[in-house]
Amino acid sequence: MSLYLCVDCGGSKTNAVISDADGKILGRALGGPSNFAYLTLDEFTAAVTEAVSNALKTCTSPPSNDPVALPPVGDSPFAAAWFGISGVDSPSAIAEITPALSTLLGIPAGPRLTVANDTHLLAAPVRMYPEISHAVAVIAGTGSIAVTFRENKGELEELGRIGGWGWILGDEGGGFNVGREAVRQILFEHDKATVTQKPLESTLTTAVMQRFGITDIMEILTIIHLPYPPTESQLTQDVPDYVLIPREKRLSSLSPLVFKAAFEDGDALALRILRACARSLAADIAVLLDDGNNTTPRAVKAQDSVISFGGSLAGIETYRQMILDDLAERGHVFRYVKFIDDAAAVGAAGLAAAHRTIGNGQA
Structure with a gap:
């Protein structure tokens, strides 16, 4: 499956959005708070699992009531994933989180799995100008x-x-x-x-x-x-x-x-x-x-x-x-002022666009 996942992890909620290869939003769901500075790794992973699992359920029409297995059995449903996480402010924090997210999604650590602070999701508008x-x-x-x-x-x-x-x-x-x-x-x-x-x-x-x-x-x-x-x-x-x-x-x-x-x-x-x-x-x-x-x-x-x-x-x-x-x-x-009320959706579409560019040999 060519699904692209973006997860915005904040102090009040976790917002998971899934798009297809063209950037069309296919599914989304919310989970509990996931600011990593305030949670254990297990608590953080549980919040992300809830949001991503429920987002996967909404990718079918009508939404499926069957539980979606995470970690996946066999190939990952995701071509790439991007996590913007509040409370992740150092290479050591990224190194601590990445293996858990890699296991959860079935995506190896590397270019298909991006883990960064949540502000990175907001920098996307610079590409508009x-x-x-x-x-x-x-x-x-x-x-x-x-x-x-x-x-x-x-x-x-x-x-x-x-x-x-x-x-x-x-x-x-x-x-x-x-x-x-x-x-x-x-x-x-x-x-x-x-x-x-x-x-x-x-x-x-x-x-x-x-x-x-x-x-x-x-x-x-x-x-x-x-x-x-x-x-x-x-x-x-x-x-x-x-x-x-x-x-x-x-x-x-x-x-x-x-x-x-x-x-x-x-x-x-x-x-x-x-x-x-x-x-x-x-x-x-x-x-x-x-x-x-x-x-x-x-x-x-x-x-x-x-x-x-x-x-x-x-x-x-x-x-x-x-x-x-x-x-x-x-x-x-x-020069320009933007407000992004749905950073996860912008991130999912941007992630798909970036991988289309790579696939077209323009990167």
Whole structure:
């Protein structure tokens, strides 16, 4: 079978897409979270297996209810596969994952099996514009990362990167950062009011207190710092749902409340929070760019590049524009701006196209 598989592995879900040799999407399915930085190899492989198996089922019409064997018995159904994996940031991580994926798909390690960071899937738009050769790929979802690329003889060469360090160390502009900044700003306003006696009225503060079922905002400190995993006794009790989720998700789960308060309610505090988060991500991106004084050949000129966004937060146009506006204030205006809402589909079609080119002797 000439099937081409692309799997976008992120912090909230696994997106598997299968195309034919002409790039037509034949099947797709979602699986659970698969950020490799937060999972064991077995947990990561299980999430990928679920998504790919279910995607294979949808390749028939009507979709087959019969389980698809992975690893395959005999030849692999895939001519090639491309994995873009969040949390894969080093050659050692790639080396650890590749044998498991090779076994799972029945594809030998080598040119038919590509394993890279998920930002690589976003660099594809550079091939749409023959007059440029550089791309800046930015992911703002649960976490964040920015990577620059140069197209070189049909290959994407990674130039520089910043971020992708995870919630403890970074993820500026991502969902965790938004949730953390929301709590910080709410607490700051509360503490400031102890002096001014003028509490700030905010629909966001009300929504956060309702989310955690509290009547005093200072109670949020106990909730945020509550240890995880829950004890055995807690698991057998009727406890609030935030007890049962990791601490970082208690914060990242607040992100939708911030966006709603900002863009639906016009809440001043929520808008301030999002501008601060957009500014921190823009500052990271600017490190990779040529500001006119940067003479390194690995710095990218915005005016000669495409910036390609991915991730759930970057998919919100108003927030994406906040990031672009901050970059413009720093002197970085991009020639092209793209948002890719389905990186796995773009990757599957691109993978098929690349192999058609090789088959035609054009590579």
